[in-house]
Amino acid sequence: MAAARTTWHRRFPALQKLKPNVRQFFKGGADIAQLLDSGEAWVCGMTTNIPAYSLIDAGKPVKFIYPSDGAMAGVASYHIAKNSPNVELCKKFINFALSPQAQAAFCAGVIAGPVNRTAEVTDKIKQRVPPLDQLRVFDWFKILPQMQTLADRWNQEVSF
Numbered sequence: 001m002a003a004a005r006t007t008w009h010r011r012f013p014a015l016q017k018l019k020p021n022v023r024q025f026f027k028g029g030a031d032i033a034q035l036l037d038s039g040e041a042w043v044c045g046m047t048t049n050i051p052a053y054s055l056i057d058a059g060k061p062v063k064f065i066y067p068s069d070g071a072m073a074g075v076a077s078y079h080i081a082k083n084s085p086n087v088e089l090c091k092k093f094i095n096f097a098l099s100p101q102a103q104a105a106f107c108a109g110v111i112a113g114p115v116n117r118t119a120e121v122t123d124k125i126k127q128r129v130p131p132l133d134q135l136r137v138f139d140w141f142k143i144l145p146q147m148q149t150l151a152d153r154w155n156q157e158v159s160f
Contacts (some may be wrong), residue, residue: 029050049111050111070135071135072135104120108122113129
């Protein structure tokens with residue numbers, strides 16, 4: 001955990017240097033889309049590609065790029081609640097959701113890579129999703145215990 005704290009510790013001074021050039025911090029994808037669409041924002045950091053590609057698909061002059069050192073991997077997962085009265089039905093749904101056809105449709109809808117290796121996605125999705133070797137998986141077991149401390153520090157040192 002010390003390494004994670006050291007890494008974050010070094011980033012706050014850099015964020016403070018950028019602060020005078022930041023007009024607004026956004027709270028969600030709708031804010032981002034509105035700022036980009038109106039031309040108020042020329043650049044913004046995003047945690048998902050969905051708002052940007054929605055604008056691009058609508059013909060807006062927006063470009064989405066991933067960091068050169070890799071993109072954050074997000075995971076959509078399925079879970080069955082403990083003591084669920086419909087365990088077998090849940091399993092049937094999960095198997096359907098992981099089928100090649102459902103994965104291809106899901107990936108086209110949310111601009112993601114499939115977890116089913118036999119699912120075929122369109123060339124458009126292939127161009128928009130980074131290859132596996134460029135994905136970075138965050139260690140949430142290290143991050144989550146620090147979230148409140150990081151949020152407090154962000155609010156005190158960086159945010160408006």
